[in-house]
Amino acid sequence: MTATAIHTDHLEFHVGAFRLRDVTVSIPKGKLTAIVGPNGSGKSTLLKIIAKLLKADQGEVYVHNRQAKTYKSMEFAQTVAMLTQSKGQLPELTLRELVAYGRSPYKRMFDNMTADDERIIDWALDITGAAKAEQQMFHTLSGGEQQKVRIAMALAQKTNILLLDEPTTYLDLAHQLDVMEMLQRINESHRLTIVMVLHDLQQAANYCDYLIAMKHGRVVGSGNPKEMISPQFLQDVYAIEAKVVFDDDYPVIIPIRKTCKPKEEIIWSL
Numbered sequence: 001m002t003a004t005a006i007h008t009d010h011l012e013f014h015v016g017a018f019r020l021r022d023v024t025v026s027i028p029k030g031k032l033t034a035i036v037g038p039n040g041s042g043k044s045t046l047l048k049i050i051a052k053l054l055k056a057d058q059g060e061v062y063v064h065n066r067q068a069k070t071y072k073s074m075e076f077a078q079t080v081a082m083l084t085q086s087k088g089q090l091p092e093l094t095l096r097e098l099v100a101y102g103r104s105p106y107k108r109m110f111d112n113m114t115a116d117d118e119r120i121i122d123w124a125l126d127i128t129g130a131a132k133a134e135q136q137m138f139h140t141l142s143g144g145e146q147q148k149v150r151i152a153m154a155l156a157q158k159t160n161i162l163l164l165d166e167p168t169t170y171l172d173l174a175h176q177l178d179v180m181e182m183l184q185r186i187n188e189s190h191r192l193t194i195v196m197v198l199h200d201l202q203q204a205a206n207y208c209d210y211l212i213a214m215k216h217g218r219v220v221g222s223g224n225p226k227e228m229i230s231p232q233f234l235q236d237v238y239a240i241e242a243k244v245v246f247d248d249d250y251p252v253i254i255p256i257r258k259t260c261k262p263k264e265e266i267i268w269s270l
């Protein structure tokens with residue numbers, strides 16, 4: 001049986017009109033897990049609660065079989081790294097300076113970088129293919145290049161768990177594959193537990209070992225993505241009629257039409 005890296009137990013959370021309800025999931029250790037579901041279904045909220053960026057109203061999060069709330073903040077930051085969605089200001093730093101921020105959980109104020117820190121920064125720059133441009137300013141990079149450097153910063157945190165909110169959004173197809181293959185390589189070589197919010201179900205099936213599907217703030221399914229993705233799944237979770245054909249074991253999704261409008265969307269379209 002696969003060990004569990006993260007377990008959430010009956011999480012409840014509300015913000016505005018949105019409610020996360022009774023979220024109980026176990027995320028396997030050392031595997032790639034995708035969280036999928038329609039816009040606004042609570043994927044980012046769940047990831048933020050796991051990362052302790054938000055506090056659940058009820059329920060518990062366990063990280064490596066220990067209540068997340070019992071971790072001191074530095075210890076937690078040495079265990080779980082989270083890359084939020086890339087929005088907002090771009091720092092005016094070189095790639096190397098930005099990636100060095102990943103070492104913050106190991107430093108007190110005014111501590112200098114040690115040889116060990118520099119070695120880890122080199123490794124993170126190298127594994128993400130960013131080393132050759134390490135003196136370039138971050139804000140001058142393309143969106144795809146920036147995303148790889150942001151992942152390098154999270155890797156420099158040297159945690160066993162990496163949470164990524166939509167790591168491939170805004171990237172062209174080639175950069176999406178680059179990022180997914182890089183995450184797969186890192187997962188295989190370092191046995192990192194990687195959990196990511198994804199919108200592309202085919203990527204989830206091609207690269208991930210485990211899938212968690214959310215809808216209206218609830219977990220509505222979890223398991224092996226290749227077994228889960230079916231016309232019925234697309235109907236139930238996304239309210240779309242679609243064909244699913246298999247090419248070499250991998251599902252190819254052909255959307256046909258939306259089958260009904262959930263109540264929430266009728267309000268949005270007024």
Ligand SMILES: Nc1ncnc2c1ncn2[C@@H]1O[C@H](COP(=O)(O)OP(=O)(O)OP(=O)(O)O)[C@@H](O)[C@H]1O
Pocket residue numbers: 015016017018037038039040041042043044045046
């Ligand atoms: N501060 C807030 N105030 C009010 N509502 C909020 C706030 N933060 C989040 N929400 C609402 O919570 C719901 C869930 O948001 P969340 O970002 O978790 O969804 P998501 O599944 O990640 O969506 P997407 O796929 O669009 O990124 C959304 O309807 C959002 O509008």
